[in-house]
Amino acid sequence: MSSKNEQIAWHFSFGLERDGPGLVSADQANEFMDAIVTLAEGRGFLVGGGFSAYAEPCTKNTAGEA
Numbered sequence: 001m002s003s004k005n006e007q008i009a010w011h012f013s014f015g016l017e018r019d020g021p022g023l024v025s026a027d028q029a030n031e032f033m034d035a036i037v038t039l040a041e042g043r044g045f046l047v048g049g050g051f052s053a054y055a056e057p058c059t060k061n062t063a064g065e066a
Contacts, residue, residue, distance in 0.1 A: 015054050016029060016032055016051075017054075029051055030051075033050065033051055
């Protein structure tokens with residue numbers, strides 16, 4: 001049985017936006033996703049899913065919230 005600190009998989013949900021004025025291009029978002037996949041695979045993890053345009057900006061840092 002898994003503890004709360006160990007799970008078969010984790011699901012992440014977050015937005016990527018600039019810290020200041022300007023837009024994030026699809027190329028930049030793709031580069032960020034590639035970096036996540038490279039980091040994960042280099043540690044023996046699999047990454048599934050992708051990204052799409054997000055209608056509303058992230059208004060606060062919600063890291064660590066459940």
